[in-house]
Amino acid sequence: MSATAATNQPVTPAPSRKRHLTERARAERRLGWSLVAPAGIVMIAVSIYPIVYAFVLSLQRADLRFPAANKFIGLDNYKTVLTSPLWWQDVWHTVVLTVIPVSLELVIGMALALIMHRVIFGRGPVRAIALIPYGIVTVVAAYSWRYAWEADSGWIPHLLGLKSDPLTSTFRSYLAIIVSEVWKTTPFMALLLLGGLALVPDELHEAAKVDGATAWQRFWRITIPLMKPAILVALLFRTLDAFRIFDTVYIFNQGAHGTETVSILAYNQLLNRLNLGLGSAVSVLIFLMVALIAFLFIKGFGAAAAPGGGER
Amino acid sequence: MRKLVALSAAALAALVTGCGGSSGGAATLNWYIFPEPSGSFAAAAKQCSAASGGRYNIVLNQLPSDSDSQRTQLVRRLAAKDSGIDIIGMDVNWTSEFAEAGWIKPWTGANKAAVTRGVLAGPIATATWKNTLYGAPLNSNTQLLWYRKDLVPTPPATWAQMIQEATALAKQGKPHLIEVQGRQYEGLTVWFNSLVESAGGRILSGPSTVAIGPAAALAAAVMHNVANSPGADPGLSNAQEDQGRLGFEKGDAAFEVNYPFVYPSALADTPKLAKVMGWANYPAVVAGRPARVTIGGENLAVSSFSQHPAAAFAAITCLVNAQHQTVDAVKGGLPPTLSALFDSPALAKAYPFHALIKQALQNPAIRPQTPAYSDISLAIQKGLSPPNAIDPSTIVKTLRSQIKAALSSGALL
Known part of the structure; x- marks a missing residue:
């Protein structure tokens, strides 16, 4: 505004006034930059630099053990990964280990959230207790579940009267992994949904009750539509998280019995084989898939939520 | 403590x-x-x-x-x-x-x-x-065969004999399991390498020459047979050295292929069992041909x-x-x-x-000496896990191509 005014001024006084203003603006800008700089530098150092570096590595034949053979090979690593049946198998395993646990968590988490919402007595302690599994370090939780499933010493095979080790078959390995994932992260889901429940005004429920709506109708017609943003956020967080599943599978059986996920594949290439080129290509592909999931969620659900809610 | x-x-x-x-x-x-x-x-x-x-x-x-x-x-x-x-x-x-x-x-x-x-x-x-x-x-370090002297008067000389005896013990309702390392990890490569070399073959004949052949077929057949015999531990495909030791100490097993640390452990944990714990050479793959054990x-x-x-x-x-x-x-x-x-x-x-x-x-069996060893080991582990699902008729071809891919360091593993 003032800049336009300044240009409209006659020639002579303009420079002094302009310089005065820009100097101040410049100083403010400089202050702004210097205030932002530490955060910016940290962001570049810990996030942008590694991402760019991983991408650069993914275009090279880069193996820590054969430093002499390193060279630029363009998109060859991507070609190797995308034409490998192993990659697609692992993508499929990962999708199964994402969709099933997240769906179960949504249903159980919603039930848990409704219960926590209704609790009148000791709300704080109830919520704290429900959150305990989420507070346990994933590796520790995975170990305790692995021991629980073990044939010799575990309580689950003992309880079910199983003679064989549940972690030695594909189906039961998946079952075990899904159970432990659901157990661990349902509280997180429940907490996010609880936040959404608080947004639903009681008056609406009361009005609906007066109109003769059943509890079931009120849940589907009032609670769910109003909670859509919270559900979207909860689902998005958990899907992104679940897609990168590593610890539980690694501890249970290192990806044997057809449970290998894309993260374990990346780990094997990067940290076991030290093949930084291939491993980075896998990592970049995982990054792209995660970005795609986020995009689809926000585009798909976000757009569907707003007009749908409005029309009804 | x-x-x-x-x-x-x-x-x-x-x-x-x-x-x-x-x-x-x-x-x-x-x-x-x-x-x-x-x-x-x-x-x-x-x-x-x-x-x-x-x-x-x-x-x-x-x-x-x-x-x-x-x-x-x-x-x-x-x-x-x-x-x-x-x-x-x-x-x-x-x-x-x-x-x-x-x-x-x-x-x-x-x-x-x-x-x-x-x-x-x-x-x-x-x-x-x-x-x-x-x-x-x-x-x-090297592995030996540990066995129950009270159940098996003379230790089996070959894997085939061991499977036979385990089957016979199972029929009599006696402890009969064979404890081996079947999990997808380095121990599985160790087992396979011992078997291949015991059968007179090698995994690699040079740092980058795949030498897998008939001996590997015999070795894979042994793993398949153990894993599908009555002697197979229910947890075989998830078992490492320590699960083997515990399985033996629990008294369910008649045989265990493991490192010598199991002996002092048995003496400390189950002194009664340690008294009937015998030791013998690693079982042979081919009768009359002494085993070569991975060092x-x-x-x-x-x-x-x-x-x-x-x-x-x-x-x-x-x-x-x-x-x-x-x-x-x-x-x-x-x-x-x-x-x-x-x-x-x-x-x-x-x-x-x-x-x-x-x-x-x-006269030990040495694991393949190549800078890409960990790639090869990964390829072998993945090809042989779980041991009960090994197909002896196709495994050699699969392993051969997997190991070749591993050596080139240009394939996903």
């Missing part, structure tokens, strides 16, 4: 003397090796530092407990040219990878002579890459990025000497690499089976 306290105390003492000494002009040598529970490494580090007359102080640093994580940590730091590592405790199968990458220094002249004099041929071969010695053998153990190497290489060579020469190897063996249960020690009275008492171990170590 007491052991742990003693170890921490010893490690702390080493650390304190290490720090004190460095200010006095002695070189501080950081020794990285697997966590040794008996404290014999810590004691050796302390004694060698004292004996150096102020030339160096060895600080013992512990790596993670499993071999894959140990390697991962070392490799990451060495690739970054970390000068904070002087002496490296290497698994026998890392030599070619570390040497080829230029991370460890070769042993020559008097140093080489000092650490190879009187050492068994097997351990020296594991520390050698392209005719150059890269490590000083510290200890060795394990640890070699000590000097890091290329060490700032005190001369002191590190001298320190290793002390750490691997007969006195310290004896303590490692008797206290820590780590079989020595010096031939003469096997006949010493101290060892004979702690290792009633010392003659069998020495015999196995004289």
